[in-house]
Amino acid sequence: MGKNILVTEIESYTGGDFMVNGQSSKKSPFKLYRTVPINYIQKPMQLKRVKKMLQKLFHSSFDLVFRPVGDQFLVAYLYPVIDMDRMERTVLTPLKEHMQEKESLIQSQNKNQKEQTSTALEAPHINNETQKNQLTNIGYFDQVFTSGVIVYQKKWKNICSEMIKGSVVVFQQQGAEAAVLRLPNFEHRAITEPDSEKQVRGPREGFIEDIGVNMSLLRKKMRSPSLVFEQQTIGNLTETRVVLAYAKGICDPEILQELRDRLSMINIQGVLESGYLEAFIVDHPWTPFPQTENTEKPDKAIAEIMEGRIAILVDGSPNVILVPVVYGQFMQASEDYYENFWYGSALRILRALTFFIALFLPGIYVAITSMHQEMLPTSFALKLAGAREGVPFPAIAEAFFMEIAFEFLREAGIRLPAQIGQAVSIVGALIIGQAAVEAGIVSPVLVVVVALSGIASFVIPSYRLAIAFRLIRFAILLSSGILGLIGITFVALLFLIHLSSMHSFGVPYFEPVAPFKKSHLQDWFYRANWQTKAKKPFNIAINKMRNKVTSETVPFSKKGNYPH
Template structure:
């Protein structure tokens, strides 16, 4: 009875909240009042007389009552004082002095066109845009007798500066990463691509948070159909709040019931700029340093920015190493369980006898042994991430050594299983994308179950199902396994291997609209680390 009461109460609360939001929508679309005092009282009441909302009343040219409303902490008060308040309060103009009957509308235009020195001034006609400007850091100027206001760009406050990437580090390459400010992030991308064809569209998503979301692409390189599809999917989002780009990623991705990511994310401006040059579309979200990139293919998650900054032969070696590490991270525990349980004849006799001697005192079958060790390593990995950085690495390393050694001495697991699980965990860290690494960690348990029940046949069935699943995935209409399935010979120049820059002359075929060659018949002498130009 009590749980039912709680459930019914929650339903009533939800309905009340929905009704409150519906009642708020007409108010937000209403125009401002002509009376300044009434406008100021409305701002104070709607924001609950919050102490960080400041309203400064003053007079323009000693005649027109005005007020500046802004949010403390979001607004740069020095900019407001030097470029707005001082100009308005000390303003003397013949148009005001000679015409004593000048109305508020005329004064509004004179102030906007002749007085304000700020670079960005927008007219505000309803309450929705007024509160959005105030809560974004702008200063809103209201005038008595005028039902319009001005939103002056005075955004400031405390922001995290441009720092080094924490998740996608490189030895050679740019050492800058995105921050939580969307305007800082767009500027970092424009520093990489100084082209007027780099277009930016912005919209507000989230009924409560009113989060600023930007769509960035290069006109003429990005496919118009994909750009429109991004617009449509963003336009269909109905949610109260967007706190991180992961919300957007979950709402616009293609594959819902799949562990594989179909949207790429990065905190490196050079990676996003390279994706834009290939015809992809970037989605930026205010409040997070991770920018989304669509469409994306499977092999993109195994490519690192440093592949293009080193010599192509060494970059190819590292890329092949990642593909091999991916297979090891996915299959090594399963192969050990299958061989030690069903296919001992596949091992040399000496090695088979040695492994059998190690497992003589172990009470569990290999499948249970592997599951226990895998879960223990996952717990240690998560503990190292969640604990304070000063002790997180120490606890994870010491915990792994102590638990592994103690488990072997207690006869719970064999030493070979500790080696297999440890090496699997190390190869998982070689994968550059955390999203793909998490998917491999999840799939490893499923293939482990198949190996423990059916042996090598189970692993073969698991791999077959995995390939079929990957072949069915799409990312904004682009095949997930492209250019392997469907196989495209021309696109192999930057798939499993990376050809020299002078050999990569076209954009990716399924993404870009124009397949114009760069116009180089000769092999150009590109400086090491330069990326091929796509606009020649």
């Protein structure tokens, strides 16, 4: 045991140089203790050595607690992650009762020397078979602890991992293995409606940060053995549990295997949120368009799973990742399927209209007022020119100023507390807009245009797609100020070509437009009724292309800032 390395030291990596003793050096002076030893418990077990070993492994952390029971047992645990009441009932009390029975048995043997031999043969704790079990722990703790699941471990790495996850470990003098009883007590918030996915009709429950609760919510929605969970551990320091949820027989095996391969390539120090994984599994990391869908609603996750997608659950995050994706699903909402299909179709047409307003309206205003005034009716052109009279800046400068100001107000409303954020957004927009118009910095028409485009972006169900539109809107503004409507057309064509060339896990991103699939249009531009959908269930992998990850593929982690 003394010859083995206790921990593995790895150098932390950053992009710049380090100053060591006044000299520039590429080598980092900091060390990361990433792993615990893989050596085994030395047999026969000595409780003093066990205590010293655990103190060394956990660096004498103050939350490490040892509870000796007599001179035969040692109970070790990390008290912040343990249910103390259950531990007292299921671990300490049975051990104390066991020790008392053993002591009373020894006292009775001393009083009655004649019956010592027969008592020793009948006593379950001191006969030869029991002594053998005490040395091997085989079935011994099963007699002591009558409740809970007992797992036997002899690797220090597994013992430390179980303690961190909320387990109590019991060591026995002269034993060979440690008994591990899982008694976690991780606090989590109540199941509530997600603030980011409000709806009028539909379930109100949402995912939370506990992965076990999230798995139970999925099981509650889909009560079928076809729902399968697969678990992986990612993160050298955090060892975060990542669970894949999919429907067996519906999910494409090639897509599932490719996702497994991409996750297995990830080498990162820690995973604290599901967003950490997205950069490693997407096909096009440099595009502004979202390539994974996020949701906090179990009903939406199950609906996507039944269409052949895979849900990625990350412990500690209420956001569930769904892959593969297509562009059309970001313009859809769960509520579309809970209402009449006429209403759902009308909402989708409305979102398509808001898409053009949010993306192109400011650019069209700049292009027409700057280069294409002849396209406007004379009366409207004169009124527009009168509104811009006295404004010292060109239309493109006005538009950029108002767009940036609107982004300031939007971010301020999000970051501030809810009670203050709404007031800042509304009052700030009114005051700044009115002051800018009265000061002659911008025209009143531009304030209306920017406000309409901003409100239209809020109608888009996907917040991440709305962010992409906000970024693209600045590119359209710039091109409209330089080339007018030709510039807008040029940028729009570039993004259409870009969308048509993208794919997600082998699935064309802009399907069913490119490649064109007439049969899939029924639930894209409008919402198909349930009679039609029930006859022809949709599956995301029908139009899948081959895009396998090969052994020659360089994982993103080798290109990043994390050492191997």
